[in-house]
Amino acid sequence: MRYRSSKSWGYIIVTPAKNEEENLPLLARSVINQSVRPRLWVIVDDNSNDRTGEIAEDLAREHGWIKVIHLKDRAVGYDLRYRYSDVVRRGFGVAISYAIGKRIPFGYIGVLDADFVLERRFFEKLIRAFHENERLGILSGGGYYIRNGRLVWEGTDPARPKGSPRLFRRECFREVGGYRLGPSPDTVSYYLARLLGWETAQVVDAIAVQLRETEGRFGFLRGYEMLGWSNYKLGTSFTSLLARSVILFPSNPLKAYGLVAGYIKAFKLGEKRLENIALREFIRTDMSLASNLKKLERIRNARKLVPVRESELRG
Incomplete structure (x- = not known):
């Protein structure tokens, strides 16, 4: 393994968004206010029938480092088993090609779902953790909910990164074959990374507040x-x-x-x-x-x- 990205601060992220007109502005505010901003943020509007696409375009007009993809392939329903991985994979394809074409330097690449709000130093904390341990291949923050005015940690294995928000070290992303197409892509890439000798973790005190419970989108x-x-x-x-x-x-x-x-x-x-x-x-x-x-x-x-x-x- 090579650790060329070990001291980089540059990162790019992809956000899949379907009918997220309520959540996307909240997420955007927290991304724009990050202490270390992404070099590129690609929002993938997945056949939304609300104002998601319009909101994303407004963000792109205001911030040159935000790009929008509109998918118009008449997707029926929203099947997490396959559709999610397809949408994110397409977003990564565009993000990486654009970054390389524009010579945007990045050492990390990540996925950020639209139903989160991040603390201001969220990505700074993740990248510092990468710098401290060159064997880390995948990192996420800790997942939290707000209950009765208090932050409540969801309590998942701190050695296993959440699917979102997560960052891959660029070399690890390449070694696991990029973003996997099919069911449970985040789980598969997590296990592949470990099988290949990479370490993984959650930075538990990097706060990512989830606006709806995991698996709760569909009931x-x-x-x-x-x-x-x-x-x-x-x-x-x-x-x-x-x-x-x-x-x-x-x-x-x-x-x-x-x-x-x-x-x-x-x-x-x-x-x-x-x-x-x-x-x-x-x-x-x-x-x-x-x-x-x-x-x-x-x-x-x-x-x-x-x-x-x-x-x-x-x-």
Whole structure:
């Protein structure tokens, strides 16, 4: 591995946006106010039928480092299993080509969903972490929600980056084959990076406030059915998935049911699993009981670093 981007501060980001007229202005304000701004921000308007495209164009007219792509391919519905990865992949293609063509220097490339608001030093914190450890290939911030006026960390494994907002080191992005087309692209790239010897992490105190819950765009039942379906495709064992559903059940039975139902549906349909056997076995091992217990311990330790005051948020 080569670490040519180790001291770079330049980064480019891609945002997929479908019918995000309420959230996009909030996200944009937090990106524009970053202590370290992106060199290029590509917003992909995915067949929106509200004012998303218009808002994005207004942003591009005001800021030369913002570019907009309008997809008009008559996409039916919004299927996270395939559509999301296709939209983001197209955005990355345009962003990288434009950056190289215009000789825009960048050491990192990332995806930023439209339903987030970032603290002012969000990307600065991620890039500092990259500088401190040249073996880091993928980083995200910590995911937070606002509950009763307080920031609440979602409590996910701090060794595993969130799908968004995340940054790839440029060399790692290339080595994992760019942004993957297909189900769970962020999960696949995470495991591929680890398989190739890269380290990954969350910068838990880099605050990214999510304006709607993960998997909540489609309703929790459908969202978790898709998650169960993806877990089957990735090679997760049914025992491991069932254990996760048992943990989920007390707080949200609908999520637990959807997770199992999606997995079983994929099994009955005979969906093909990952062809990369080494990667599939790596994922299966990582989802074992022993591995999951280690993740819970990391989550407990990470809570000591979690900011809880609303006043910590700057955007």
